[in-house]
Amino acid sequence: MYVFGKVLGFKIKCMDQNLLTMNDMMTLPYVQRMEVLFFKLFLAKPKLVVRSPGRVNIIGEHTDYNDGFVLPASINMYAYVAVDKSRDGKIHLYSSEYKQQFVTDKSNVGCKLNSWTDYVLGIVDQLKKNGHDIGGFNLLLGGNLPIGAGMSSSAAVECAVIFALNELFHLKLEKIDMVKLAQKAEHHFTGVQCGIMDMFASMFGKKGQVIKLDCRSLEYEYVPFDLKGIKIVLFNTNVKHSLAATAYNERRQQCERGVAWVKESFPEVNSLRDVSMDMLQENVATRDALIYQRCKYVVDENLRLLQACEDLENGDVKALGKKMFQTHEGLSKEYEVSCKELDFLVNSVKDNPDVLGARMMGGGFGGCTINLVREEAIPVLAERLKKEYFNALGLTLTVYTGQIENGTEKIIL
Numbered sequence: 443m444y445v446f447g448k449v450l451g452f453k454i455k456c457m458d459q460n461l462l463t464m465n466d467m468m469t470l471p472y473v474q475r476m477e478v479l480f481f482k483l484f485l486a487k488p489k490l491v492v493r494s495p496g497r498v499n500i501i502g503e504h505t506d507y508n509d510g511f512v513l514p515a516s517i518n519m520y521a522y523v524a525v526d527k528s529r530d531g532k533i534h535l536y537s538s539e540y541k542q543q544f545v546t547d548k549s550n551v552g553c554k555l556n557s558w559t560d561y562v563l564g565i566v567d568q569l570k571k572n573g574h575d576i577g578g579f580n581l582l583l584g585g586n587l588p589i590g591a592g593m594s595s596s597a598a599v600e601c602a603v604i605f606a607l608n609e610l611f612h613l614k615l616e617k618i619d620m621v622k623l624a625q626k627a628e629h630h631f632t633g634v635q636c637g638i639m640d641m642f643a644s645m646f647g648k649k650g651q652v653i654k655l656d657c658r659s660l661e662y663e664y665v666p667f668d669l670k671g672i673k674i675v676l677f678n679t680n681v682k683h684s685l686a687a688t689a690y691n692e693r694r695q696q697c698e699r700g701v702a703w704v705k706e707s708f709p710e711v712n713s714l715r716d717v718s719m720d721m722l723q724e725n726v727a728t729r730d731a732l733i734y735q736r737c738k739y740v741v742d743e744n745l746r747l748l749q750a751c752e753d754l755e756n757g758d759v760k761a762l763g764k765k766m767f768q769t770h771e772g773l774s775k776e777y778e779v780s781c782k783e784l785d786f787l788v789n790s791v792k793d794n795p796d797v798l799g800a801r802m803m804g805g806g807f808g809g810c811t812i813n814l815v816r817e818e819a820i821p822v823l824a825e826r827l828k829k830e831y832f833n834a835l836g837l838t839l840t841v842y843t844g845q846i847e848n849g850t851e852k853i854i855l
């Protein structure tokens with residue numbers, strides 16, 4: 443019944459499908475399914491089940507690692523983690539998505555395997571590096587958050603794992619410490635020098651609210667997101683272009699280069715957050731047109747976000763939506779992190795009166811667009827776009843309606 447494989451000397455077991463596809467199990471609420479599956483795998487009830495959501499970001503893209511602002515929220519799609527201490531002191535992992543089991547020793551968690559296990563062991567590695575002595579554990583990972591769709595499934599997994607281990611081993615970590623460790627794990631294991639937005643949104647999300655986060659001070663406030671009759675709709679391109687990680691790190695370096703040039707004349711400047719358009723004109727535009735273009739987008743986007751927060755407070759969805767389209771334009775033409783699939787989806791809704799705002803979301807080069815759509819228009823729009831997207835690009839479009847929910851939380855036991 444088991445198929446065995448070997449990855450870098452570790453044993454990976456692929457379980458028989460029967461374990462997972464029983465009809466009765468599929469009708470159970472997700473958390474109970476986790477409990478049942480955990481019992482089947484580890485012959486005991488889990489000590490606790492934690493869920494951690496994916497995120498959307500209304501506006502403020504590629505601003506987090508520039509010390510700027512972001513406006514994310516956690517949504518109703520989750521990574522689930524069920525855990526308990528193991529009897530043999532080893533780490534036993536199982537992914538219901540990949541139907542793979544993995545066993546390793548505590549002392550063996552530092553090396554990257556390019557597998558889903560990295561997101562779990564990356565956290566263990568960070569905990570160890572920060573002096574937290576944790577024992578062996580059994581962990582089941584599941585969820586309904588699409589992987590690679592730009593909703594930060596990796597951050598959700600990392601937050602769920604660290605939250606669960608914090609409880610299980612009484613580590614007494616604050617939420618913000620868990621967020622910072624999760625970010626470090628992502629840096630170390632994926633090689634993407636990401637900002638803090640994804641983990642922060644997953645951990646700190648609050649039902650019905652977006653988070654206005656200052657990525658420099660890490661001060662934040664919740665802003666009610668209550669747009670009557672308007673829903674957040676995500677259109678998933680179902681593509682993830684392979685240059686994403688390299689291009690992301692390259693953008694980050696370009697921004698740092700711009701800051702260094704401004705700093706020569708203004709030593710007090712430490713990030714693009716401190717930079718004005720005049721400073722950019724004088725110190726960057728004269729030296730390198732491309733670096734100027736990248737930095738200009740970020741400076742503009744920060745200002746746009748602050749104005750967008752005022753729009754939200756005034757309930758002015760039209761003004762907010764217009765800024766989302768402007769953000770897309772900047773990301774596509776100046777920051778150059780969009781792709782033809784994302785541009786197609788934004789262009790297709792641009793003149794549609796039922797769509798108040800739309801833009802690519804997250805790092806770019808694939809994933810989702812985020813749209814503000816009149817509720818009653820969603821079904822027809824979704825069907826039309828699915829057809830147009832398939833006809834134009836030969837690809838399937840997936841549609842999600844996002845509801846803003848609480849961040850990482852313990853669900854049972």
Ligand code: GLA
Pocket residue numbers: 502503504505506507594636637638639640804805806
């Ligand atoms: C990815 C990163 C975030 C952020 C966005 C772009 O999602 O993980 O830190 O930089 O891209 O805004």
